[in-house]
Amino acid sequence: MTHLLRATALIRLCTFICLLLPTAHAQDTLVRGPYLQKATPTSMTFRWRTGTASAGVVRYGSSTGKLTRTSTESESRTDHEVTLTGLTPNTKYYYSIGTASATLQGSDQHYFYTFPKEGTAKKTRIWSLGDFGNHSARQFNVKNAFKNYVQSIGDPYIDLWLWLGDNAYNRGLDKEYQANVFSADTGYSGDRFMKQTPIFATPGNHDYAGNNNLRVSLAIPYYQVISHPTNAEAGGVPSGSESFYSFTYGNIHFVSLDSDRYDDSTFKAANLRFGEASPQIAWLKRDLAAAQTNPNITWIVAYWHHPPYTKGTHDSDTEKQLRDVRMNLLPVLEQYNVDLVMCGHSHVYERSGLLKGHYGDAASFDARVHTNSPAPAGNSSKNVSNFVKNRKASVNEGTIYVVNGDGGAGGGHVTTGTAQWPHNAMDVSFDGTGGSMYIEIDGSKLVAKMITGDGTIRDEFTIRKESK
Numbered sequence: 001m002t003h004l005l006r007a008t009a010l011i012r013l014c015t016f017i018c019l020l021l022p023t024a025h026a027q028d029t030l031v032r033g034p035y036l037q038k039a040t041p042t043s044m045t046f047r048w049r050t051g052t053a054s055a056g057v058v059r060y061g062s063s064t065g066k067l068t069r070t071s072t073e074s075e076s077r078t079d080h081e082v083t084l085t086g087l088t089p090n091t092k093y094y095y096s097i098g099t100a101s102a103t104l105q106g107s108d109q110h111y112f113y114t115f116p117k118e119g120t121a122k123k124t125r126i127w128s129l130g131d132f133g134n135h136s137a138r139q140f141n142v143k144n145a146f147k148n149y150v151q152s153i154g155d156p157y158i159d160l161w162l163w164l165g166d167n168a169y170n171r172g173l174d175k176e177y178q179a180n181v182f183s184a185d186t187g188y189s190g191d192r193f194m195k196q197t198p199i200f201a202t203p204g205n206h207d208y209a210g211n212n213n214l215r216v217s218l219a220i221p222y223y224q225v226i227s228h229p230t231n232a233e234a235g236g237v238p239s240g241s242e243s244f245y246s247f248t249y250g251n252i253h254f255v256s257l258d259s260d261r262y263d264d265s266t267f268k269a270a271n272l273r274f275g276e277a278s279p280q281i282a283w284l285k286r287d288l289a290a291a292q293t294n295p296n297i298t299w300i301v302a303y304w305h306h307p308p309y310t311k312g313t314h315d316s317d318t319e320k321q322l323r324d325v326r327m328n329l330l331p332v333l334e335q336y337n338v339d340l341v342m343c344g345h346s347h348v349y350e351r352s353g354l355l356k357g358h359y360g361d362a363a364s365f366d367a368r369v370h371t372n373s374p375a376p377a378g379n380s381s382k383n384v385s386n387f388v389k390n391r392k393a394s395v396n397e398g399t400i401y402v403v404n405g406d407g408g409a410g411g412g413h414v415t416t417g418t419a420q421w422p423h424n425a426m427d428v429s430f431d432g433t434g435g436s437m438y439i440e441i442d443g444s445k446l447v448a449k450m451i452t453g454d455g456t457i458r459d460e461f462t463i464r465k466e467s468k
């Protein structure tokens with residue numbers, strides 16, 4: 001009898017304690033993320049989604065056992081966005097995400113580094129890929145090949161992750177981002193990179209749902225999924241739009257452009273991108289002029305979706321959108337001596353030497369006129385190229401153009417017409433197992449490697465900045 005009374009009392013006590021416990025334990029499920037956005041030397045933004053509405057909390061500190069600081073949302077929601085401010089530059093922080101009463105995710109894998117102060121040269125590791133979110137074997141292979149490569153060099157922290165557009169097939173819908181980008185299988189939520197590395201994206205035509213009517217507005221899921229700088233939060237000139245933006249990491253200035261959206265209805269009616277009076281071009285000129293004259297900046301890297309030179313799954317000779325990019329945008333970029341341009345859209349890998357002044361079709365390319373670099377190595381299994389530029393050139397010394405739109409989407413190339421694959425202006429052209437890029441910038445040296453879906457380094461190039 002005594003045992004029965006004790007058991008009953010115990011059950012009542014347990015029931016009472018359970019009633020006191022917040023429901024978050026039982027109900028909250030992590031649907032998406034966490035993923036990192038809008039990084040700066042002193043702040044970091046966290047995004048994640050939960051199954052039920054709650055006020056999100058980020059706990060952070062110098063080690064997993066010392067998450068002593070918190071930042072809490074002011075209202076309950078399912079799509080969470082929390083920005084930590086007042087952080088110390090170039091510093092490692094651990095974090096967890098959750099609610100006031102529960103931790104949804106946090107481990108020794110959940111950490112990030114704040115950006116270094118502008119002008120502080122730090123060895124910077126970048127992962128770049130395009131046209132990836134299609135839940136394919138290629139997407140899975142490319143991701144794992146990159147992961148294996150990083151492990152082979154000691155598994156260092158990756159500082160920046162660039163998405164080159166067509167991030168979620170087929171129409172950039174929220175559910176496609178969920179299934180093809182944030183999933184833990186073919187997508188990226190199961191890997192440490194999404195937990196640790198801030199993502200900087202650019203939109204592609206599939207993110208605009210292939211819908212011409214959407215291409216003058218920001219009313220697409222992409223702008224709900226991503227949070228990008230609009231006010232030069234990490235350097236550069238404020239763009240006032242998440243459609244295009246810039247930021248500075250140490251001594252590297254990054255510029256992201258929107259090559260799919262028309263600036264306004266007038267440009268849309270004229271089917272013209274990057275035209276003379278384009279607000280995006282006006283901002284770009286101001287931003288690049290400031291970067292070029294900024295003594296803290298050694299490198300300028302630009303990225304957008306539509307490539308100026310390609311003979312892969314798209315043809316830059318015949319597609320007006322690509323011709324507009326080449327003829328209207330490139331003269332501006334080259335005026336400011338941009339070092340590296342990375343695009344997607346064509347589901348192949350193509351890479352030029354130091355090009356300058358080539359705004360015509362492939363047939364008009366003349367290496368003696370349009371390049372500022374030696375002939376390619378010509379090794380068919382792996383190209384290794386070395387380029388040298390002036391540290392601060394007053395004249396255009398050429399730009400390396402990369403097409404890397406094979407992060408998941410299938411390949412193909414132009415096999416008809418007078419100018420076929422490979423494009424005359426490209427030193428390296430690869431249509432194979434897909435791939436992504438590992439880029440390391442250390443002071444005045446940039447090394448970029450294209451890592452294929454089967455784990456080989458298909459292309460490697462180096463740019464050195466010298467004070468001549």
Ligand SMILES: [Fe+2]
Nearest residue numbers: 166204205345
């Ligand atoms: Fe595309």
